[in-house]
Amino acid sequence: MFRGLALVMIFVNHVPGTVYERLTSRNFGFSDAAEAFVLMSGIAAGLAYSRGFANGFNWPAVAKVWARARQLYLVQIVITVMALAVFAAAALWFDRAEMLAKNNVAALFEKPLSVIIGIPAMTHQLGYFNILPLYITLLLVTPALILLGAKKPWLLLGLSVLLWAVAGHFRLNFPNFPNPGGWFFNPFSWQILFVTGLLAGMAMKQGRTFFTFNPTLFWAAVGYLVLVLIWARTPPVGQIGWAALNGLRDLGAPFYLVGFDKTFLSLPRLSHVLALAYVLASLASVRAFAGTAYAQPLILLGRYGLPVFATGSVLSMVLQAVKSGTIGNPLSDGVLIAGGLAAQLALAWCLFKTDEMRGGKKKAG
16 A cells, blocks of 8 residues: 555656645655655565575575566666657657756767666666666665575664665765766665665564564654654744754764755655654554555555556656646646556556456565
């Protein structure tokens, strides 16, 4: 259900300029749907792959994880090429030449040979097409993470925290090519969310809980979420919060502890998504709602996450072209967003019916 909800919010956020952007989670806290998506990807990996390593290393289990990474890589290349086609069509046939200057597309015309190398190497990523390269990279090391997590889970978590801090302190990142800089979603930093989810998923697979319920921690997380909500929605409070963090920065506090940098997953963003996940996972009412008919559309979207995400990514580029140069209003934006979400839901339903007719059991996608 929550993966489906994250996919909905990612789609809405990937069509900037609509009035419905104001309703997504990023307007009510420090983190957004991307953090939730990576955390849940780790949980899904723990549930899907940890049993294969129950007796230690074995090649078929590794091959299964890497086959998923290969599938994601092919999807990344296909949706990137389709997005380029959307931008080209918008410029060629609909007088939307400005689309060729957005979303990191301009480099294709400035350095065509380099970009043709960079796209399959994943060192050149279009805007809004950054999360699958991160996921692919994390899946490639998932077998090693599971093997260590099965024997020394807290050591794995400690090393993950250390890597996150080192990446932020020394600004370690994967390189871009041909453009300067690093990946928008830095794998050295974002791995901490994936590892946290992976450990939770591995425990769930064994019928236990890795992060156990603690009343004090629960209410502390609730208090933090309320504080962040007030910060985000009340400008005077937000100004005080910003001033406090800027004061800490002036005193020498590292940017990844007091800033809101998304690339290095700064502490305010990381702590917010972890607190939100802990609270939601602790509420019985959330599980009860997930069993109702109201949650079924989200569950269906989340069950077929990869095809839904890929389709939504390309559709969002189409809608960006449609909205280019226009001012949003609730009616026109609602038609665009609702139409895109309906198409994704229809795709998920068709895939579900196909699996049903085959009599197969669909695993989380």
